[in-house]
Amino acid sequence: MEIQKIDAVGLRCPHPTLALSNATQKTAPGTLVEISGDCPSFEKDIREFCQKKKKMVLTVNGKAPLLTIQIQF
Amino acid sequence: MSEQHGKPTPSPRIGLFFCECGPNMGNAIRLDDLAAQEAWPEAAVVQRHAFLCAPDGKAKLAEQVRTQGLDRVVIGGCSPHEHEATFRQVLADAGLNPFLLQMTNLREQCEWQGDDDGQATVRARGLVRGALWRAAQQEAVETRTVEASADVVVIGGGMAGLSAALTLAQKNRRVALVERSAALGGLLARLDEVFPSMKCASCFLEPAINQVLDHPQIDVLRESRVVSVKGFHGQFTVEVESAAPAVDPSRCMGAGECAAACPVSFPDPLDEGVGQRKAIGMAYSGSLPHVSHVDPVHCGRCNGAGCDGPCVQACPMNAIDFQRAPVNRTLTCGAVVVATGMETLPVPAVPGVISCVQLERMLHPQGPTSGKVTVPGGGVPRRVVLAPSSEMPARDTDLARRELTKLAVRLLDVCEGVELQLAGDCHQATLAAPMIEQLRAAGVAFSSGALDPATLVPTDNGVSYRRAGKLASTGTADLVVLWTGTRPSSTVGELARDLHVRTTAEGFLEADVDLLVPTGTRVPGIYVVGAALGPRPLGDVVRDGTAAAGRILSTRLPGERLELEPLAARVIPERCGACGVCVTACPYGAIRTLADGKCRVEPAHCRGCGTCAAACPSLAIACPQFEYRQVSAEISGLLAMEGTTRSH
Ligand SMILES: Cc1cc2nc3c(=O)[nH]c(=O)nc-3n(C[C@H](O)[C@H](O)[C@H](O)COP(=O)(O)OP(=O)(O)OC[C@H]3O[C@@H](n4cnc5c(N)ncnc54)[C@H](O)[C@@H]3O)c2cc1C
Numbered sequence: 001m002e003i004q005k006i007d008a009v010g011l012r013c014p015h016p017t018l019a020l021s022n023a024t025q026k027t028a029p030g031t032l033v034e035i036s037g038d039c040p041s042f043e044k045d046i047r048e049f050c051q052k053k054k055k056m057v058l059t060v061n062g063k064a065p066l067l068t069i070q071i072q073f
Numbered sequence: 074m075s076e077q078h079g080k081p082t083p084s085p086r087i088g089l090f091f092c093e094c095g096p097n098m099g100n101a102i103r104l105d106d107l108a109a110q111e112a113w114p115e116a117a118v119v120q121r122h123a124f125l126c127a128p129d130g131k132a133k134l135a136e137q138v139r140t141q142g143l144d145r146v147v148i149g150g151c152s153p154h155e156h157e158a159t160f161r162q163v164l165a166d167a168g169l170n171p172f173l174l175q176m177t178n179l180r181e182q183c184e185w186q187g188d189d190d191g192q193a194t195v196r197a198r199g200l201v202r203g204a205l206w207r208a209a210q211q212e213a214v215e216t217r218t219v220e221a222s223a224d225v226v227v228i229g230g231g232m233a234g235l236s237a238a239l240t241l242a243q244k245n246r247r248v249a250l251v252e253r254s255a256a257l258g259g260l261l262a263r264l265d266e267v268f269p270s271m272k273c274a275s276c277f278l279e280p281a282i283n284q285v286l287d288h289p290q291i292d293v294l295r296e297s298r299v300v301s302v303k304g305f306h307g308q309f310t311v312e313v314e315s316a317a318p319a320v321d322p323s324r325c326m327g328a329g330e331c332a333a334a335c336p337v338s339f340p341d342p343l344d345e346g347v348g349q350r351k352a353i354g355m356a357y358s359g360s361l362p363h364v365s366h367v368d369p370v371h372c373g374r375c376n377g378a379g380c381d382g383p384c385v386q387a388c389p390m391n392a393i394d395f396q397r398a399p400v401n402r403t404l405t406c407g408a409v410v411v412a413t414g415m416e417t418l419p420v421p422a423v424p425g426v427i428s429c430v431q432l433e434r435m436l437h438p439q440g441p442t443s444g445k446v447t448v449p450g451g452g453v454p455r456r457v458v459l460a461p462s463s464e465m466p467a468r469d470t471d472l473a474r475r476e477l478t479k480l481a482v483r484l485l486d487v488c489e490g491v492e493l494q495l496a497g498d499c500h501q502a503t504l505a506a507p508m509i510e511q512l513r514a515a516g517v518a519f520s521s522g523a524l525d526p527a528t529l530v531p532t533d534n535g536v537s538y539r540r541a542g543k544l545a546s547t548g549t550a551d552l553v554v555l556w557t558g559t560r561p562s563s564t565v566g567e568l569a570r571d572l573h574v575r576t577t578a579e580g581f582l583e584a585d586v587d588l589l590v591p592t593g594t595r596v597p598g599i600y601v602v603g604a605a606l607g608p609r610p611l612g613d614v615v616r617d618g619t620a621a622a623g624r625i626l627s628t629r630l631p632g633e634r635l636e637l638e639p640l641a642a643r644v645i646p647e648r649c650g651a652c653g654v655c656v657t658a659c660p661y662g663a664i665r666t667l668a669d670g671k672c673r674v675e676p677a678h679c680r681g682c683g684t685c686a687a688a689c690p691s692l693a694i695a696c697p698q699f700e701y702r703q704v705s706a707e708i709s710g711l712l713a714m715e716g717t718t719r720s721h
Contacts, residue, residue: 012438014279015359018327025326041276048280052287 001032008037009066016042017049027073032058036068043067085209088143089116089201090134092125092150094180101188102179102197107149112198115205117141126156131163138167145173145208149201152178170213172639172698177204199711206710210703216639219677221307222407223631225622226251228299228568231259232611233603234412235281236618242290244626249292249404250285251299251313253564255366256356257282259414260604263343263357265436267611268479269504275359282361294402296366298564302571303662303678306598307407307635310678315400319367319375320353324392327355327363334387336380337371341441344434345419347427348441353384353393358439365392407629408598410621411572411582413562415604421526424449425536426553429476436483446488446552448535453488454552456535460496463523463541465558466579472608473556474502480554482508485515493517494550496524496540520544524555559608571662572599581607592621600624640681640697646671648693655685655694 006023008016016037024033035046043060046069050057058070091108093099106112108121118141124130125148137143146169148160153176161171183197225241227234230252238248256262264274285291296316303310320331332354340346343357352372354365373380374395385393420428425448427435438444448454459477461469478499484491493512500509500519513519522542530537535551561580569576574594575583582601585593592600602617603609609617644655644664651670663678664685674685674694686694692701 010438012273012359013275014283014361014363015439018359018363022326022328039276040273041280045279048283 003070004031004033006033006035008035008039008042011037011039013039013041013045015039017045020046020049024073029073031073033071033073034068035071036062036066038065038067040065043069046071085145086117086141086143087115087145087147087205087208088118088137088141089113089120089147089149089205090125090137091119091121091179092130092148093121093123094151095124098150098180098184101184101186101193103191103194107194107197107201113201113205115202115209116147118143125150126159131159134160134163135167138164138169144169145175145211147201147204147208148174148176149179149197149204150176151180152176170215172214173208173211175204175208175211177201199713202713203707203710207703207707210700210706211698214639214697217637217676218634219308219637221629221633221635222309222405223629223633224248224404224406225408225410225625226299226309226311226404226406227410227412229253229259229412229414229562229603229605230257230285230293230295231412231414231603231614232261232278232281233414233605233614233618234259234410235285236615237410237412237600237602237622238285238291238618239281239288240619240622241625242285242288245290246626247290247292249294249311249313249406251294251297251311253296253298253413253562254356255296256360256362257285257293257295258361260417261611262360263430263433265433265440266479266483268475268508271479271482279359279361286362293362295362299568299571300401301662302409302568303675305678305680306596307629307633308677309406309409309598311404311406311409313402313404315402316369317395317397317399319393319395319397320365321392321394322362322364324390325364325388326390327365328389329354329365330387330389331365331384331393334383336383337373339371344441345417345428345431347431347434408600408625409572410618410625411565411568411574411599411601411605412603412618413565413568413582413605415559415561415581415608416563417559418557420555420557421529423529423536423553424531425551426529426555429480429554429556432480432484432554436480436487444487446484448551454484454491456492456494456550457484457488457552457554458494458496458524458538458548458550459484459499459554460494460522460524460538460540461556462558463525465523465556468579469556469558469608471503472559472610473497474499475505475610477554477556478502478505478508478512481512481517485512485517494520494548496520496522497556520546522546524553526555526557529553559604561605565605572596573660574599574601577607579607581605590624592617593624598629637676638679638681640699641676641679642674642681642683642685642694642696644672644674645693645695648691650691650693652690654688654690658684658688660684 008019056072061068110119122130165171177200179197183193224247227238227250238250261278267274300312332351335351335353337352338349341348341350353367369375434440435442435446461473498521522540528539536553537549539547582605592602600621602621603614649671656664663675683696686696
């Protein structure tokens with residue numbers, strides 16, 4: 001299965017969410033997106049974004065602050 | 074004396090009541106003479122009472138109004154400031170229009186002036202006669218009510234304004250948030266990490282901004298300014314002008330193609346010139362809402378310098394259009410929260426000397442230097458001095474110490490092996506003990522004294538400086554970080570005048586001294602929060618915003634009705650020459666010139682002060698209770714007094 005990867009490591013909020021939003025403008029529904037980041041509010045922001053856009057968070061992996069989140073679009 | 078201004082005809086039944094004010098009256102004034110029934114043919118009833126304002130006095134007054142069929146009441150006693158409201162209520166409770174009352178102040182104006190060979194009684198008689206003659210001309214005044222607005226206008230979108238707006242909206246109040254700049258967040262949006270938690274500033278600012286932008290109860294008006302505020306608690310009218318939106322925010326994706334195409338580049342004021350910006354683009358990297366805006370001062374299309382607008386072609390979303398016009402709105406609200414914050418003073422233009430804001434921007438991973446701190450020639454700083462400027466206002470002291478201490482901790486973190494000196498008694502910063510310990514353990518030198526900006530001189534290997542104070546010393550460093558000072562928002566003076574809110578000598582807005590109404594001002598319904606009150610840390614700013622919102626939620630309820638000023642002035646159109654003198658004279662901006670050329674008083678904004686009536690050269694403004702015939706009847710009564718010589 002193809003995974004779209006986004007690297008947001010080193011970016012402060014709201015940049016990880018903005019990066020996710022920009023990079024997935026044309027992402028087809030059903031695609032698996034994986035974003036990694038290390039901002040303290042990274043997980044919270046991505047979860048909020050997914051809730052708003054009705055995307056499903058599948059997994060949150062890693063050791064804080066460096067986390068990788070998988071999302072089904 | 075004309076017939077019209079003469080003695081009252083017997084038709085009104087006037088009750089005349091003298092109050093002895095306990096032991097306060099009757100030593101200078103001879104009350105037995107003054108209060109004799111036969112002395113006052115104008116009055117149907119004449120009585121005296123020991124305490125008219127006490128419960129039995131009020132009951133007696135009400136009973137007399139009812140049983141004697143009185144339709145006017147004159148009270149000779151204390152000042153109307155003291156008890157006019159009390160006695161108006163008695164009349165209303167007795168079924169009489171409260172404005173059919175006339176008080177005359179015998180206590181301060183006669184009794185307490187002393188007896189001058191019986192003159193106190195003579196003067197009192199004149200005042201009472203004036204009051205009686207005036208009372209006969211008095212008319213009932215109806216009090217109108219309007220529905221109060223429970224909506225709120227918040228001016229300023231920094232952390233203080235955001236906190237107030239969110240707290241109000243959570244309880245379903247409609248809020249209009251008026252922000253001067255293109256982005257929300259204020260000063261906090263420029264910071265890297267914040268004390269005391271050392272959390273990244275955007276980590277808590279961004280969720281707050283997002284909530285505000287998404288909230289259905291909050292309208293965010295960016296690039297907007299308040300043109301005028303009129304009215305009173307419950308009924309303010311706020312005129313807001315918003316800049317022409319060259320970028321359509323519903324289309325802009327924040328891609329930044331416009332900024333890349335823009336030919337104009339200038340030092341970015343947001344980071345005090347550390348980086349450059351374009352005349353179109355994001356307010357700052359990651360600014361929310363994430364849309365571009367145009368700087369009209371630098372944009373060639375806007376300032377007349379000429380530009381064919383490559384940004385318009387570059388935008389993939391077709392979002393840019395320079396033909397749009399500014400938007401004016403009139404908002405109605407019950408309360409206004411002023412959260413206009415503060416600004417920082419610039420640093421002297423000496424290479425190697427930077428401000429705290431500049432260092433914050435350098436430290437920010439998405440700032441102009443991507444988180445790198447460098448010295449003018451390039452390379453990392455080896456020796457850094459952090460200090461307040463000797464010109465810093467005293468009110469900044471604690472915030473400056475806390476900020477400089479925080480920046481020292483951050484520098485230790487990012488500049489390996491750096492030698493730090495912290496001047497200005499930063500070890501006294503409040504709530505900074507853990508940071509100070511950490512710095513001491515790392516060998517950071519603490520000292521007293523501020524740096525005199527005039528002594529900062531560039532040298533071959535950095536900057537030389539002089540530390541003021543008892544232990545004055547000189548030294549050199551390759552980077553000097555200076556807290557220069559703060560000042561109120563540049564636009565706040567105008568706003569304060571319009572709102573009738575007091576300012577301090579430095580121009581910060583002043584809250585009321587009433588400790589039980591934190592953030593309240595002397596104008597009911599107007600609150601000031603955050604750094605608009607003077608420099609303070611974020612915790613206080615958020616507390617202010619929430620406190621003001623709490624006051625508004627508990628004092629202004631949806632559906633409430635409000636009494637309009639019963640004594641509001643009225644223009645008599647037949648006499649009005651439309652000269653507009655009243656429009657400029659009115660301290661509350663309550664008078665406008667209408668399309669028909671006549672002036673009109675807006676009853677919801679008038680406070681009944683009478684300034685307009687006095688200013689009008691055509692006698693075209695009537696003030697209830699202060700009509701010409703009422704005032705001249707009182708003067709005629711006063712001048713008809715016997716036994717005194719007229720001095721003028
Ligand atoms: C260098 C520096 C570092 C700091 N570091 C910390 C820290 O680490 N921790 C901490 O607790 N505190 C810190 N502070 C203090 C903190 O930043 C402020 O207390 C806080 O940001 C003030 O918020 P505010 O909303 O009151 O004002 P501001 O942030 O100044 O916001 C005011 C807003 O109102 C807008 N505005 C102004 N005039 C008008 C107008 N006429 N009409 C419409 N809008 C208007 C402005 O554009 C702005 O958006 C620091 C301050 C400075 C200067």
